[in-house]
Amino acid sequence: MPIKYLLPGGVHKVLTMSYDDGKYEGDKKLVGIFNKYGIKSSFHLNGRNYVPGGWAYDKLDELRELYKGHEVSMHGFTHPFLERLPKSEVIYEMQKDRESLEAFAGYPVRGMSYPFGTHSKQVRDVLEMLDIKYSRTVRATNNFSFPESFLEWHPTCHHKGDIFKKLEDFEKVRANEIYMLYIWGHSYEFNQENTSFTWEEMESFCERASKLEDTWFATNIEIYDYVTAMKRIEISADRKMFYNPSAISVWIDADGEKHELKPGVTKI
Numbered sequence: 365m366p367i368k369y370l371l372p373g374g375v376h377k378v379l380t381m382s383y384d385d386g387k388y389e390g391d392k393k394l395v396g397i398f399n400k401y402g403i404k405s406s407f408h409l410n411g412r413n414y415v416p417g418g419w420a421y422d423k424l425d426e427l428r429e430l431y432k433g434h435e436v437s438m439h440g441f442t443h444p445f446l447e448r449l450p451k452s453e454v455i456y457e458m459q460k461d462r463e464s465l466e467a468f469a470g471y472p473v474r475g476m477s478y479p480f481g482t483h484s485k486q487v488r489d490v491l492e493m494l495d496i497k498y499s500r501t502v503r504a505t506n507n508f509s510f511p512e513s514f515l516e517w518h519p520t521c522h523h524k525g526d527i528f529k530k531l532e533d534f535e536k537v538r539a540n541e542i543y544m545l546y547i548w549g550h551s552y553e554f555n556q557e558n559t560s561f562t563w564e565e566m567e568s569f570c571e572r573a574s575k576l577e578d579t580w581f582a583t584n585i586e587i588y589d590y591v592t593a594m595k596r597i598e599i600s601a602d603r604k605m606f607y608n609p610s611a612i613s614v615w616i617d618a619d620g621e622k623h624e625l626k627p628g629v630t631k632i
């Protein structure tokens with residue numbers, strides 16, 4: 365049997381959430397629900413709101429506390445269509461965003477989601493050059509696969525994309541591979557007149573998701589970091605020795621047995 369990758373702790377599934385634009389009331393309510401059920405999310409924010417003159421600037425301490433345990437991530441300093449800008453403006457947008465969000469969050473901010481979900485080869489090249497690790501699109505895969513390229517990280521679906529059915533399918537996956545359920549949206553979209561999705565539905569989704577077995581609950585960047593470490597594992601020709609050059613453990617399945625590969629060499 366082939367050696368297969370597992371997720372942290374030797375599980376097969378990961379659930380991650382991803383919310384854009386950082387609206388105050390909506391995010392407060394949403395984080396409250398996520399924290400109640402142990403769900404992890406990334407919040408993609410626009411840096412212009414977190415500098416003097418921005419609406420969030422007098423709430424920085426409160427907001428830092430709010431997003432604790434989740435990921436603060438980029439979304440463009442001013443939320444532009446990045447693919448319409450000169451290259452130097454893309455660089456400026458991203459570096460300004462990063463700088464203001466890092467000053468706010470207090471740690472290196474390494475991920476993002478594309479404003480309006482749009483991008484181009486030039487934009488992706490700039491992000492790569494700036495060492496931005498991942499960026500989420502708005503194109504639904506409607507499946508549980510991992511991204512081919514983290515700079516075009518397509519989510520499973522938007523939260524209005526029939527997520528109860530997706531969750532049911534995710535529960536039923538009889539896992540011998542690894543699977544990811546990735547939901548995105550905006551916290552201002554709940555209970556709006558033009559949308560059918562309510563706060564109550566979000567809460568019942570999270571309650572049910574919290575009972576998922578064999579599942580890791582992670583932010584986007586935690587998934588990026590783990591998958592990157594996972595792909596760096598080197599295996600001896602006899603498949604008995606493993607070299608993990610990363611600083612974090614990676615889990616594998618070898619002939620039906622789970623193994624934790626700590627940093628360094630592991631013999632099984």
Ligand SMILES: [Zn+2]
Nearest residue numbers: 384385479480
């Ligand atoms: Zn946005």
